[in-house]
Amino acid sequence: MLQLRGSTKDFHCDFIGHKMLIISDDSSLPFPLREKYAYILKENIDTNLPDGFGAYISQNASVFSTSKHKNWFHIPQYMDYMEAGDIINFKDDGSIWAIFRSNAKYNTFLLTERCNHYCLMCSQPPKSKEDSWLLERAMEAIELIPRDTVRMGFSGGEPTIYKEKLIDLVEKCRGYLPQTAIDILSNGRAFSDPEYARLLHKIDHPNCMICIPIYSDVPEIHNYVVQSEDAFDETIQGILNLKALNQKVEIRIVIHQQTIGRLVETCEYISRNLLFVDHVALMGLEITGFTRANLPDLWIDPYDYKDTLSQAVAVLNRSKINNSVYNHQLCTVNPDVEDNYVHSISDWKNEYLDECNKCSRKHECGGFFSSQILYKHSDHIKAFS
Amino acid sequence: MTKFQKQNFFQNTNESYELLPFRFARINGRVLLTNLVGEYFFTKDEVLKSLVDGTLPNDSDDYLNLRSLHFICDDQTQSAKQLLGIKTRTKLSNYSNLTSLHMFVISLRCEHSCPYCQVSRQSDDKLAFDMSYETASKAVDFALSGPSPRIKIEFQGGEPLLNFDTLKFIVHDAKEKNEAIGKDLSFVIATNLAVITDEILDYCKLHDIEISTSLDGPASLHNHNRPRPGNNSYELATEGIKKVREKLGFDKVNALMTTTDKSLDDPRIIIDEYLKQGFSGIFLRPLSPYGFAIKTKKYNAYGSKKWFEFYKTGLEYILEINKSGVHFREFYSATILKKILTLKDPGYVDLRSPAGIGIGGIVYNYDGKIFASDEGRMLAEMGDNTFEIGNLATDNFKDVFLSDKLLDPLEQSMTTSAPRCSECAFEQYCGADPVFHYATTGDFLGKKAESDFCYRNYNTFSHLLDTYDSNLETRSIFESWIN
Incomplete structure (x- = not known):
């Protein structure tokens, strides 16, 4: 697992607060542009650092010992993945945060840790403290993100707690990155206010998907999973309001002990009532955050529910609803879901077992969350010959 | 804690x-x-x-x-x-996009003399029974003036290929006029294939026209149902099917059966014939109570009870075929299952509420008369003009679709309010057939308790739902049919 946030004691800066810069290894970058970039010194050969960059970074601190430059950071070894094009936030206390990695297929921006749900399997346990600086950083980053970025996501917490400010973010995305599809993870309840749904609609973003979980067709189960009474109806209403305005909506179902019992019925419910959603994601459990605390109530071996998963996919396919199976390993699903199988785990937290090295289909397989490797995974992981 | x-x-x-x-x-x-x-x-x-x-x-x-x-x-x-x-x-929501099927009866002449057909004429008099260019052009204008984004023009008869010049005129006229309108326009010819030629097939290929033909079963049954000089209707039809597939493509031809009392003896020999001819399914159709059939009381001779037994036996046989690994559908069941299992209405004209007359399909007769359905036209041939809803010479789209002659039967075809229908468990899957009920009982609504339409559909729905819900293997076969 890659560590996206780190810190160094070995740095020097003349700014107060933070500075967000794009990494460059181009020593001949035109001078007017350099201010926005951090020059990365990959090897210890070029001690003549080019002038004018916003900062200088290297894994070798000695290059800075004689440096005349004011802003430099000795990056820790565990952040050696950094490369040209990455967007890094530097702080005056030496902390370094890889906010956008140019080589990742998909980058996600955490907008807040505050949330009005308290899901049993939350991978990002909510905190109540004010953290709107996260949104501010995302707003800043949008100006630096490459215009040809295909897709990226915003998550939480619950991003809609920002109300109009989240809409401003979508508007900024539309302005700076009109070619980039964006996903916003939300519990959808804020959109049960038709006025809020209309605000989003008014921005007219060409490709903005709101990804909303429905954990069960039975409100009691959904509300239990998200630990909030009245959640179900508000979420459904939110989806209906968004779709009435032709906004893209994905439904997400995390599969675990509490949701597996009615997974097929839930997919039937979606196909009868929410046929117009744009995508349904059937997702395996990430063993992190609250999931670890609630594991006895949540864990079910994917191998044991593979027939149910097949049925659920069949129901959605029959209704011609786009759907994908996320976060599963190929050896834990039936062949009949392979058309819907997606390599979904973000690269920075994607790993494989030793057994997988023997597997002839490793390259097709989504593998594991690092947390699954550490804490819990199927007992039926078996290499394909 | x-x-x-x-x-x-x-x-x-x-x-x-x-x-x-x-x-x-x-x-x-x-x-x-x-x-x-x-x-x-x-x-x-x-x-x-x-x-x-x-x-x-x-x-x-x-x-x-x-x-x-x-x-x-x-x-x-x-x-x-x-x-x-x-x-x-x-x-x-689909109902606002009326009307997508436009049947052009371009000639009443036919070289067959099928006993159940009331409309065809044995004649060489082109002027008397063929559609003129002038009428055809008006019919095209009429068809293109409705709200439906999809227009299917079906050439009907008689045998429409006996008036191939008008057929060509209509295809050109419709394509030309549609250039400015931009509807999704398609053509199909309903023909017995007896008079098809290479020249006609080349034309069909050029304009992407599909063929719908009749196949009633094996040679003995087909030729019994469909007499013509030489008694070779079956031979001509099956040769024609082969030719169409070679020239236009395998799926460019489909076949419909007409069910007669003789067909009811054994659905399996008919299904075998469809399999043998390479079709991917069959429509086990009930015979409509029109024309000769009503006159000769042949319809009453077997009625819906016998048909339902025929259908059940046929469906069971078809399920066996599927279980052996051959994908073969029964289209009537597939249509009904689609209505039950999805919210998508396949738009089947006989299972709509309000009914499909006029707003699902409309008929332009060779002489310019407009009928609400093909059965309505047959009724007119027997002297009852109830479903003649206009004339191309005098009426435009609005005149016809807002006329009481169409709206009255449509109003009485709403199953949500029709007596008996409103409390029927199958109301949502069913529809109404005001022409059938008018023909058999004298009013659009009909007497549902005695209606053969109700008997057939009630039993078909019950049978299909019960079979679907109680047998996993059958269930997956049915599901494969609706995709």
């Missing part, structure tokens, strides 16, 4: 619930419940009783399922009412 609430914290403590509208029927010892939009649920008599008594326990599976399917709502969720509204609107 933990901040998590236990599951029972979220349980429903209020035991009262509200019933949403539903209907029920008893099938094979089970009770079938259906709701406002056609969601269905099989259960036991006790559950139905408990449900209506208000005593169904709110943690039982029956309760949870019935609530999810929108038969009840309670304190936990009120979303059912809104969702039922959306689903109702979705189901009805």
Whole structure:
């Protein structure tokens, strides 16, 4: 697992607060542009650092010992993945945060840790403290993100707690990155206010998907999973309001002990009532955050529910609803879901077992969350010959 | 210590619930419940009783399922009412795009003399029974002036290929006029294939015209049903099918059977014939009670009971074929299953409410008369003009579609309000056939208790739902048919 946030004691800066810069290894970058970039010194050969960059970074601190430059950071070894094009936030206390990695297929921006749900399997346990600086950083980053970025996501917490400010973010995305599809993870309840749904609609973003979980067709189960009474109806209403305005909506179902019992019925419910959603994601459990605390109530071996998963996919396919199976390993699903199988785990937290090295289909397989490797995974992981 | 609430914290403590509208029927010892939009649920008599008594326990599976399917709502969720509204609107939304099927009767002449056909003429007099260019051009204008984004022009007869010049005129005229309008325009010729030539096929290929033909069964049955000079209707039809496939493509030809009393003896030999000819399915059609059939009382000679036995035997045989690994559909069942299992209306003209007359399909007769349906035209041939809803010489689209002659039977075809239909468990899957009921009982509504239309559909729906719901293997075959 890659560590996206780190810190160094070995740095020097003349700014107060933070500075967000794009990494460059181009020593001949035109001078007017350099201010926005951090020059990365990959090897210890070029001690003549080019002038004018916003900062200088290297894994070798000695290059800075004689440096005349004011802003430099000795990056820790565990952040050696950094490369040209990455967007890094530097702080005056030496902390370094890889906010956008140019080589990742998909980058996600955490907008807040505050949330009005308290899901049993939350991978990002909510905190109540004010953290709107996260949104501010995302707003800043949008100006630096490459215009040809295909897709990226915003998550939480619950991003809609920002109300109009989240809409401003979508508007900024539309302005700076009109070619980039964006996903916003939300519990959808804020959109049960038709006025809020209309605000989003008014921005007219060409490709903005709101990804909303429905954990069960039975409100009691959904509300239990998200630990909030009245959640179900508000979420459904939110989806209906968004779709009435032709906004893209994905439904997400995390599969675990509490949701597996009615997974097929839930997919039937979606196909009868929410046929117009744009995508349904059937997702395996990430063993992190609250999931670890609630594991006895949540864990079910994917191998044991593979027939149910097949049925659920069949129901959605029959209704011609786009759907994908996320976060599963190929050896834990039936062949009949392979058309819907997606390599979904973000690269920075994607790993494989030793057994997988023997597997002839490793390259097709989504593998594991690092947390699954550490804490819990199927007992039926078996290499394909 | 933990901040998590236990599951029972979220349980429903209020035991009262509200019933949403539903209907029920008893099938094979089970009770079938259906709701406002056609969601269905099989259960036991006790559950139905408990449900209506208000005593169904709110943690039982029956309760949870019935609530999810929108038969009840309670304190936990009120979303059912809104969702039922959306689903109702979705189901009805297609109706605003009237009319997609336009049947052009371009000649009444035919070299066949099928006893059940009332309309065809044995004549060489082109002027008397062929559609003129002038009438054809008006029919094209009429067809293109409606709201439907898709227009299918079906050439009918008689034998439409006997008036190939007018057929070509219509194709050119429609394509030319459609250039500015931009509808999705397609053509199909309903022909017995007896007079098809290479020249005609080349033309069909050039304009992407499909062929719909008749195949009643093996040679003995087909030729018995369809006499022509030389008694070779079967031979010409099967050779024609082969030719069309070679020239236009395998799937460019489909076949329809006409069911006669002789067909009813054994559906299997008919199905075998369709298999042998390489078709991917068959439509086990009931015979309509028109023309010669009514006159000769042949219709009453077998009626719907016999047809239903024929259908059941045929369906069972077709399921066996599928179980052996050959994908072969029964199209009537597939249409009904699609209505039941998805909210998508396949638009089948005979199972619509309001009925499909005029707004589903419309007929332009060779002489310019406009009929609400093909059966309405046949009725006119027998001297009853009830379903003649206009004339191309004098009426435009608006005149015809706003006329009482069309709106009256349509109004009486609404199953939600028709006596007996309104309480029928299958109302959402069914439709109305005002022409049939008018022909058999003298009024558009009909007497549902005595109606063969009802008998056939009620039994077909029951049989299909019961079979679908009680057998996993059959279930997956049925599901493969609706995709």
